Amino acid sequence: MDFPLFHLDFMGNRLLVAIIAILHVVINHSLAVGFAPLVTFLEFRGYQKKQVSPEEGAAWDETARKLLFTAFIITTTVGALTGVGIWFAASLANPASLGSLIRVFYFAWFTEWIIFVLEVVFIMIYFLTWKRSNENPKRKRKHILFGLWLSIFSWLTMAIIVAILGFMMDPGSWINHKTLFSGFTNPIYFPQLIFRTPIAMMMAGCIALLITAYILKRGNPYRPGLLKHISFWILLWTPVAAAGAFIYYWFIPRSMIGNLPVALGTQQFQDWYDSLLTVMIVVVSIGFAVSILGTFAPRRLPKHLLFIPVVASILFLGTFERLREFIRKPYVIGDYMYANGILVEEYPLYQQTGLLKNSPYSSVSEITDANRLKAGEEVFNLACTRCHTTHGVNSVVNRFERMYGTENPLNVEAMKVYMKSMHNVRYYMPPFPGNDMELDALAWYIQHQQAEPKPLEGPQIKGVDVKEIKY
Amino acid sequence: MINAVITQIPVPKDIPLPLPLPEWILVAILIFSFLLHILFINLMVGGSILTFWYEWKGLKNKDHDKLAREIAATITVNKSLAVVLGVAPLLSINVLYTLYFYSSNALTGNMWISIVPWVSVAFLLIYLHKYSWDKLAENKTLHLSILALGVFSFLMIPFIFLTNINLMLFPEKWGEVQGFFSALTLPNVFPRYFHFITACLAITGVFLAVYFGRKSYNTESKFEHITKADLQKSMLTLALAATGFQFIFGPLLFLTLPTKGVTWGLFWVILAGVTVAVIILLQLWKMIKQNETIGRRFYLILGLFTILVAFMGTGRHMYRESALKTHKTMMAERTAAHWEAVKKAHENVLMPSVQTGEGTISPGEALFKNNCAVCHAANTRLVGPSMAEAAPVYDGNIEGLKQWIKKPGRKRMDYPAMTGFPNLSEQQLTDISNFVLQKDWN
16 A cells, blocks of 8 residues: 555465565474474584594584584575565565564564674684594584584574564454463463474474485494484484474464354364364474384485475465465455554445555546446555465466356456455455445456456556545 | 645655664664675675676686686675675664555565575576686686676665665655666666675775785685785775765765755765875875785775775765654654544444444344344345345254254355354353344345
């Protein structure tokens, strides 16, 4: 409404945000939160083994360093950039919401940032001083201690992010309390943390297993020992992850369903929720199977197969993050702002006077027969493009066709009835924000789009129309 | 009310939430953290350019190849710091200039978001270059090409930032630009760019003079011919030359600034900065001429540079503020008017006259409208069958209908499945069912 609305008419904005965010979460959880303690642990075991067999100790140490090297390269490039990228993408996808969130969460993010800076500094020191730490045992001990610090800070970053997420997810909490603290006292804060921590450890194990299997040749005498240790690490965390998943699974609906005021909301939630359960069981079982094999018969681990747990756990986190997003719909900030960027409080005004009249980025004020399709396009842009495209991912035409079939052209009257109460039937969609004329124009536009498909370019390509608003 | 003289200025409403801190604190955080961020960006860009330069010369002179490698080691550290330190100014500019920053981001969106993959790849290239030095010792062409790609990226990406930061100052242009490239050609982007790249070289020169000049840095063990004095001299000369060039790019930048934000205050601040720059030039000149090592004079120069940068940072902010002043006032007025209108709209909702004149409707009808009408019309097929077809199925069987609504089965295979309503209460189910069965759907 108050911003030119960036729009990708094929992939959709949400997918863009999702890809960047999931990539970031996966890298952060596995390669930062999980890798730091795992690598420190391997380095420590290497140090212990050195007392007995210097050669074996050195091999362990070198493997641990190589693992860290991989994590270091990825976290300081793709990891760091996707972290910033979430901001970029979210502010493009929904500027009004990010603009508001940032005012509410400034301190949280500032704290987060300070810890993030420390984390980066620590990982650089830890990695860049590794070779020198091998000069003498005293240095090595210090280095290991440092790894421990790094682990703590990585974990803290996650703990704070989870609080922020929990805060944002809990509809109403912000309206009532307006303090950041409520993020930490949020009922699903601890379940989330209990769940994310072991998952991060497990994922780190799976990735480390994969890398180790590839960098050490089959004949290497220390390979089985290392694989066994890493497998054991996964095995140790698997039950914790299962328990964490269960606790989380148990807590979410109890604190969430109550907040879904419409019957169907619950119904749709249930479907997503069931799919999460399936994915959880599958992933934990795969992790369990691989770690059992690796612990008891490390020599038999087929290295190509090790891709499976890695891919599975990435898919898992992806599903999980999607569920989190879903729970937040139709709001971006509980009871305050809808996902289309319009405030709940502003609805009556727009429903009475119209969206277009109030938007500086639309050339239309009054809808006439001549400008109906143009108006429809602009209403679509304001009301639906944060979640839908014309013909790409989550295409609005396709969604209507799925409901009404393709035998007949889409019926304008039917679509109007649907859109008028879409929030009641599909809770995750906000109510239609405009007036009746706009509803009509939108329905005509969608029908026209079915008849003559034409992509809707975003302002990043075609620019924006600007008009002066009387006030 | 200010009359928008030019009709093409978009006046959006501001975000109706208070700033998290008093504005001046946020401004201070913004300026300080931005300068810190840009310092490391300068070192990253300047460092990579110098690495390329010396590795290129190193094809003939082995010492230069070694020097390139020494400089390369600093880039990867500086680049990591540059990224993390960028978050604080990003946060602050997001809070302080939400409407302006996000609008210009959206208008150049494809390029803006491409920063994420592009910088990631550039960083990966820089790592690849750093860690393949020995492996590719025999294939210098390839090794240099990798670096060239990285440096090229580092040289192009600033355009995206500068274009955005520039576009946000000119709401009157938002209706005209069509994508990144048209925003790039607005006046002032290119002068800003050259000013920035030259600053990168100047700052890197100063930094490397310290880096190679420090006591613990041993040149004899690293190079065959290059001495510490040579290194320091070249780096300081670089700083001197680059700072000298700023006397061309600086005025160019100032003169191409659109006049709407230029004030006398800004002029004096910039002039003060220029004066400091002149002193810096003189001091650098003396230092180079007398072959001084790092000492009192050098610290003086460092201090002067800090003051210079503070002046320029402040000037930058002053220009931004005065360029946006009128627009900010307009926006504040529009926002206030808007919230008045919202209040009125709420009152209208409460007034009975506006409520639809359909008279009272039964609870069953209301429930039907809200929950069923989307999929069922009286006589036509929507998502589900028409009510004229569906209702008679349950004639005299209200329990059956309630059961169906709660947990529908599958009947018509050319229709999708109906969603159930397990959450409706017994009373609500009865109300809807009564309504459905009693109404004449034909």
